[in-house]
Amino acid sequence: MGQGAFRESSRDEARVLDATRACIDDLGLTRVTIDDIVTRSGLSRATIYRLFPGGREVLFEAMRVRELEVFFEKLRGEAEGASDLGDLLARCIVLASRELAQDDQLAMLLAAERGEVLGQLTVDGVPRVVLMATQVLTPLAEQYISHEAAQQIVEVLSRLVISYFLAPSMQVDFTDYASVRQFLDAFNFLTHPSVHIND
Amino acid sequence: MGQGAFRESSRDEARVLDATRACIDDLGLTRVTIDDIVTRSGLSRATIYRLFPGGREVLFEAMRVRELEVFFEKLRGEAEGASDLGDLLARCIVLASRELAQDDQLAMLLAAERGEVLGQLTVDGVPRVVLMATQVLTPLAEQYISHEAAQQIVEVLSRLVISYFLAPSMQVDFTDYASVRQFLDAFNFLTHPSVHIND
C-alpha cells in the first residue's frame, strides 16, 4: 500500500542507500567506510546495522540491487513509449548504452567479482545484468513477437550492449539511435525472428 | 621462401616461445621468471634478451601474438572446409568456443589488462581478439555475402562468442554445432544480411 514500486522499503533504508551511493561516487567503492555512510545519512551506526544485518557486504549488495532496479525501471519506461519492435529495441539499447557510459556504478556491476558470502545466493556480474534484462524486457517485446523469440533477442542484444560498451567499435555507435536502427535492420533482427529453421 | 605461415621467425625464437608457454601452463602467468624460461628453453639469458629486446613485457606479448596466430590459423582451416555460410559461421563459433573453454592462455587474452609500455602500440583484450577475428574471417565470409555484411556479422558473432564464453546461457550452447545452427537460423543471420534498410 506504500508508494514504492515493488518493495516495501522504509524511508531510512532509502536514506542509507542514497548515502552509500553518494559516498561511493566521492571516494570510490573500496575507500568508503561505514562511518562515512553514518555521517552522510544522518542515521546512527546501530540503525544501519539493524536495517542491513550482515553489515558492509549486505549493504553494498542492497545498493547494487536498487541501482539495477532503477536502471531497469528507466528502461521499462523508455520501452513503453515505443511504437514498434525496432523502436523498442533501439530505444532500450541507446538508453542502456548511455547510462552505462555515464554511470560508473552501473558499469561496475559488470565487472563485479563473485562475493564470498553472497556468492551462492545472488548471481553477479554480466550474467546478472543479462538475466535481469531478459526478465524485464522480454514481456515488453512479447507484444510484437513470440515469447521464445523475445527472450532470445533480448538476451543477445543485452550481451551486445555490454560488449560494445566495454569495447566500442568503429562499425556501430550504440549510443546513437540512427546507428542502432541501421544496425538492427542490417541484421534482420526485426523482420521475423522465429525459431523455425526451414523456409 | 620459408615454410612458416607469415613471419620469418628463427628456430630459437620458437624455442623461447614454447618454453614460455610451457612455463605459464605450469606456474601461472605471474609466477614465471625469465630464469625459468632460460632453464626450459636451454638457451642462455643473453640470447633471450637479444631475441626479445624489451624483456619480459615484449616476450610475453610475442607469445600472446603467436598464440592468437595459431588459434586463428586453426579457425581459418576449419572455415575452409565449410559448405555454406551457415556452416562456415557455425564451425568457427563452435571451434572458437571449444578452444576458449579448454585453453586457459587463450581465455586470458580476453581479460588482459592494458600493458603500460605497449599500451599504445598493441590493442589488447577483447578489442584485439575481435579485431583479429574480423580481419581473418571476413575475407572467408565474403565468398557468400558482401564485404560490409561479412564484417558486421563476424564482429557481432565474435563478440557473442566471447560473451557466451564468459557468461554461458541456458538458451544456447556455443560449443554444440546443432545448437549454434539453430541459433543462427533463428536470428536470420544467414538469409540476407544486407546493409539496405528499405525492402
Place this chain on the structure above:
DNA sequence: CGTGAGACAAAAACGTGCCTAACGTCTCAG
C-alpha cells in the same frame, strides 16, 4: 660474429612486525 656463462646494479616482490582504522556487537539512555 654470434652464443653461453656469469657478474652486476637497479628494481620489484616478499615477509614481518607494528599500528591505526574499520568492523560488527553490545549496552544503555532518551
Place this chain on the structure above:
DNA sequence: CTGAGACGTTAGGCACGTTTTTGTCTCACG
C-alpha cells in the same frame, strides 16, 4: 525504536630489511 558510544576483534596500511628478479654489460669461446 533510535542515537550515542564503548568495546573486542579483525583487517588494511606502512616502514623495514631481505630476497628475487630483472635487464645490461663484459668476456671467453668457437
